[in-house]
Amino acid sequence: MFIKNNQVTTFDLAKGISSKILAHDENLMIVENTFSTNAIAHMHQHPHEQAGYVLSGVFEFAIAKERQILQKGDSFVISNNMLHSCRAIVGGIILDIFTPCRNDLLVKSQNS
Known part of the structure; x- marks a missing residue:
């Protein structure tokens, strides 16, 4: 499967955060999240494993009780x-990878 950037829809994940689902199947999802300065993805949890890579910017992350500044x-x-x-x-910009696929994000992107 190939996905061209001009085929991808941008949607608002939260205030100051726009997202694009770059690729997905039932077991894997890649999402590009663009944050404005001071935008916050508030404390949350989900049943999916997540890995991410900071493409640009500076972020304060909290994972459980640990805090780190990432760039x-x-x-x-x-x-x-x-x-x-x-x-x-x-x-x-942060590139997030989820397993399995986050169906909630698929629905959110389709309702934008």
Whole structure:
């Protein structure tokens, strides 16, 4: 399967966060999230495993009780059902990978 960028829909994930589902099947999903400065993905959890890569910007991440500042080139892994949040200190882009696919994000993207 190939997906061209001009075929991908952008949707609002949260205030100041726009997202694009770049590719997915039932077991895997890749999402590009663009954060404005000070945008927040509030503390949440989901049954999906998540890995991410910071393409640009500076972010404060909280995973469980640990906090870290991440910037371009840094990455992270979040186990399923683990509480986590993210705040953009400087706006930028994070590439997220989920397994299995997040059907809730598919629905959100289709309703935009």
